[in-house]
Amino acid sequence: MKSALQILLVLLPQSLKRLVAHRLLGWEIHPTAHLGRSLIRVGRLTMGPSASIGPWNVIKDLDEVHLAEGAAIATRNSITGIAGTSGIFTHSPNRRPALVMGRFSMITNAHDIDCSDLVEFADYAVLAGFRSQILTHSLNLVQDRFVTGPVRLGEHCAVMSGCTILSGMQVPDRSIxxxxxxxxxxLTAEHTFYRGNPAEAVRDLPPTLKYFHREGLQHQVAAEIESWRAAQSQRTG
Structure with missing residues (x-):
């Protein structure tokens, strides 16, 4: 029954989405949040003021998804996990299959995010561009066992197109x-530009960089959502 309701949400208008999500699924979606035509099959979803999930995302098999105020997931992203009750990853008993996004953080387009363990975006963190990968599980070759580790993107950081972040890693606050x-x-150094495979510090970045002081992106996020809607309407019209 729950799975059928989650599939039904893809087709419902916004007003009914919130009603069904709240009363029948126990989700909490703020009246100003936007939930697009995306398949969301998770244990619990909470969306704060002005938070948004655009169209054509697949978000499934996570215990929890939380978007704080203004946080946004754009379009065509694959965000998948393995539920905590699955009995898998017995060597990582404390894992938390969840996506937690801080205030005005953003996931843009066509990224692959593995939430076998926690993926955390701090306030204003951005996974930018296209086709990056975040992995939270790996094969320990020494012990020949699968293990997990959380990934954290720090405050006001930006990860550009085509990057790969392995399990247990972190991106420092105010880094690119x-x-x-x-x-x-x-990685540990803030105000730093990183590049390469493996990523290494290339140069310092000035603390005055405007990106590190961005505030209140709700109008920008709303504009992006509207542009996605318009593009999809043109394709289907």
Whole structure:
């Protein structure tokens, strides 16, 4: 029954989405939040003021998805996990299959995110561009067992197109990751530009960089959502 309701949400208008999500699924969607035509099959979904999930995303098999105020998931993203009750990853008993997005953080277009363990976006963190991968599980070759590790993107960081972030890694606050980079170790230095495979510090970035002080992106997010809707209407019209 629950799975059928979650599939039905894809087709319902906004007013009915909130009603069904709240009363029948126990989800919490703020009246100003936007839930597009995306398949969402998760244990619990909470969306704060002005949060948005655009069309054509697949978000499934997570215990929890939380979008704080103004957080946004754009379109054509694959965000998948393995539920905590599955009995898989017995060597990672404390794993948390969840996506937690801080205020005005953003996932743009066509990314693949593995939420076998926690993926956390701090406030204003952005997974930008296209086709990056975040992995939270891996094969431990020494012990020949699958294990998981959470991934965190720090405040006001930006990860550009085509990057790969491996399990257990972190992106520091106020840092920029160049397109095509691979993060295989925990990066620590803030105000730093990273690049390469493996990603290494290239140069310092000025604390005055405007990106590091961005505020209140709700109008920008709303404009992006409207542009996606318009594009889809033209394709289907």
């Amino acid at each position: 990751i160049s397109a095509g980079s691979v993060i295989t170790t925990k």
